[in-house]
Amino acid sequence: xxxxxxxxxxxxxxxxDRVSITCRASQNINKCLNWYQQKPGKAPKLLIFAVSSLQSxxxxxxxxxxxETDFTLTISSLQPEDFATYYCQYCQQTYRTxxxxxxxxxxxxx
Amino acid sequence: QVQLVESGGGLVKPGGPLRLSCAASGFTFSDxxxxxxxxxxxxxxxxxxxxxxxxANSNYADSVKGRFTISRDNAKNSLYLQVDSLRAEDTxxxxxxxxxxxxxxxxxxxxxxxxLVTVSx
Numbered sequence: 335x336x337x338x339x340x341x342x343x344x345x346x347x348x349x350x351d352r353v354s355i356t357c358r359a360s361q362n363i364n365k366c367l368n369w370y371q372q373k374p375g376k377a378p379k380l381l382i383f384a385v386s387s388l389q390s391x392x393x394x395x396x397x398x399x400x401x402e403t404d405f406t407l408t409i410s411s412l413q414p415e416d417f418a419t420y421y422c423q424y425c426q427q428t429y430r431t432x433x434x435x436x437x438x439x440x441x442x443x444x
Numbered sequence: 445q446v447q448l449v450e451s452g453g454g455l456v457k458p459g460g461p462l463r464l465s466c467a468a469s470g471f472t473f474s475d476x477x478x479x480x481x482x483x484x485x486x487x488x489x490x491x492x493x494x495x496x497x498x499x500a501n502s503n504y505a506d507s508v509k510g511r512f513t514i515s516r517d518n519a520k521n522s523l524y525l526q527v528d529s530l531r532a533e534d535t536x537x538x539x540x541x542x543x544x545x546x547x548x549x550x551x552x553x554x555x556x557x558x559x560l561v562t563v564s565x
Contacts, residue, residue: 335506368551370489377539377555378481378489384549421489425552427545432505433479438488 336360336424340436346444353409355439357422362402366426369398369407372438373418381420382407409441417441446470446554448540453559460530466523466540466556474498474518477543479552480525482536490536493525494543494550530563537561 337360347353357367365385370378380389382398385405395410409416422436452464466478479494493514495502502514513526523540537560541552 365547366549368549370552372489377558378552379555380551380553383544383551383553384547389551389553419488423489423491423552425543425550427477427548427550430503432503433491433494433550435481435489435491 335432336363336434338422338424338434338436340420340422340439342439343437344440344442346442347412348444349412349414351412351444353412353416353441355407355420355422355441357400357405357407357436359403359405359424363424363426364402366424367398367400367405368423368425369396370421370423371416371418372421378421412441417443446542448542448554448556450538450540450556450559453538453561455562455564456530457565458530458532458563462527462530462561464525464527464538464540464559464561466525468521468523468542471542471554473516473521477545477550478514478516478523479541479543480512480514480523481539481541481552481555482534483539483558484533484536487536492538495523527561530561532563535561535563 369382372378386398425433480492495514515524537558539558542554543550544553
């Protein structure tokens with residue numbers, strides 16, 4: 335099965351900072367990579383679909399990039415409402431493929 | 445608007461069974477893959493299972509294969525998760541989510557609020 339490894343596991347940043355979170359897959363996953371945001375006590379929210387497609391309503395300061403095994407979520411200018419935990423997920427629509435999440439990256443206020 | 449409402453959680457004894465339900469509304473349920481995900485207290489997200497729109501295909505995380513069974517009733521717009529032989533480590537919030545799939549990529553675009561399952565004697 336494919337393993338997804340995020341780094342860092344946590345980071346401290348200030349409002350206005352540019353923040354990047356990395357997700358590495360254990361093998362080539364092509365475009366099958368999504369990003370989610372989760373705030374405490376809430377269900378996760380899909381931010382980015384298929385590497386770089388921003389979901390409707392998600393601010394344009396969020397962007398996704400990457401290919402094959404290495405992917406990045408970037409927040410261009412961190413806002414107070416962005417302090418949350420972010421997860422990547424491998425999610426391919428084929429038989430017998432687990433939809434694995436990364437372990438998460440907690441973005442905290444510096 | 446799309447709505448997913450989980451139910452069936454609560455305090456259960458180790459070894460017992462549990463059936464979680466997810467009632468869907470606001471979209472054509474039979475058109476979408478559906479999935480279950482859980483989150484243990486203070487831990488990350490763990491994907492558990494998905495089922496295709498017509499129930500022909502399903503898949504499970506290795507950690508729950510053989511104990512968990514996903515099913516759906518498109519006539520009732522409902523998704524289910526049968527959990528057998530519950531263990532303390534199954535204690536978690538269980539979420540159902542709708543899977544939007546395009547070009548062989550699926551994203552979990554709508555989530556329920558979650559139902560808490562606590563396994564304890």
